[in-house]
Amino acid sequence: MTSSTHFHAGISAPHEGAGKSLFFAFQDDRLLIHQNPDVSLPERGSFDELGLARGSLHFLGSLGEQPCFAVDLEEDQPLPDGMALSGLRRLFGAISEELFQISGRAFQVLNWDRTHRFCGRCGTATDYHETDRARECPQCGLLSFPRVSPAVITLIQKGHEFLLARNARFPGKRYSIIAGFVEPGETLEEAVHREIKEEVGIDVCDVRYFGSQPWPFPHSLMVGFTAHHAGGEIQVDGEEIVDAGWYSAHNLPELPDGISISRHLIDWFLEQQA
Numbered sequence: 001m002t003s004s005t006h007f008h009a010g011i012s013a014p015h016e017g018a019g020k021s022l023f024f025a026f027q028d029d030r031l032l033i034h035q036n037p038d039v040s041l042p043e044r045g046s047f048d049e050l051g052l053a054r055g056s057l058h059f060l061g062s063l064g065e066q067p068c069f070a071v072d073l074e075e076d077q078p079l080p081d082g083m084a085l086s087g088l089r090r091l092f093g094a095i096s097e098e099l100f101q102i103s104g105r106a107f108q109v110l111n112w113d114r115t116h117r118f119c120g121r122c123g124t125a126t127d128y129h130e131t132d133r134a135r136e137c138p139q140c141g142l143l144s145f146p147r148v149s150p151a152v153i154t155l156i157q158k159g160h161e162f163l164l165a166r167n168a169r170f171p172g173k174r175y176s177i178i179a180g181f182v183e184p185g186e187t188l189e190e191a192v193h194r195e196i197k198e199e200v201g202i203d204v205c206d207v208r209y210f211g212s213q214p215w216p217f218p219h220s221l222m223v224g225f226t227a228h229h230a231g232g233e234i235q236v237d238g239e240e241i242v243d244a245g246w247y248s249a250h251n252l253p254e255l256p257d258g259i260s261i262s263r264h265l266i267d268w269f270l271e272q273q274a
């Protein structure tokens with residue numbers, strides 16, 4: 001696979017004769033891979049050539065000319081020789097960033113499909129919508145689209161330092177920047193100010209968009225910002241956030257790994273200071 005290929009999302013699968021397709025098959029939250037010894041994804045004319053029992057199959061789009069499908073694998077079945085199931089996070093760096101992103105997309109589509117089989121309003125079994133990625137209730141017409149939950153994540157700068165906090169749920173002694181889900185009715189900027197005030201008790205200004213990252217654990221979209229400290233002393237609640245402080249390149253604690261936009265923001269800041 002060349003790096004010049006690009007992914008184009010789609011809903012309707014191309015007609016047959018398109019050659020081998022790429023399959024992103026998940027059993028629960030683990031992806032089916034080849035290990036020999038490099039990690040690769042199964043490519044076949046049809047998924048059923050693998051002889052595995054499956055549930056639904058969804059066309060996702062094409063990577064270059066190659067059709068990509070998400071597949072819901074049935075539980076508890078032996079895998080073909082040389083194949084294994086892997087958690088998505090562990091595959092970061094082992095497959096290309098493009099394949100990693102499509103894997104996340106596949107998981108989000110499957111997770112939506114598994115959790116919207118019945119109408120949330122009247123309980124009737126849902127059908128697939130003909131042209132959109134949606135499930136439609138044949139009784140009351142309710143449409144259910146794949147869920148995406150936006151969250152904001154902000155690097156707060158104060159001179160040559162930036163704020164890191166330790167969430168009680170973080171593994172080990174890891175610190176990161178401030179993140180939280182956007183509430184209904186809130187702008188992204190309002191969410192930035194509210195989350196920072198709630199978690200570390202300070203005010204910020206000069207909130208600027210940095211970039212975004214789909215985060216399929218299970219269906220977030222991380223929206224990254226930078227901001228400057230505008231006032232207030234750090235105060236943590238001691239429950240969700242157990243510690244927070246100002247850090248620079250000289251006193252860094254354990255940081256998030258390279259997969260996340262939090263680390264991209266931190267690395268960006270440190271490069272600016274270098």
Ligand SMILES: [Zn+2]
Nearest residue numbers: 119122137140
């Ligand atoms: Zn309904």
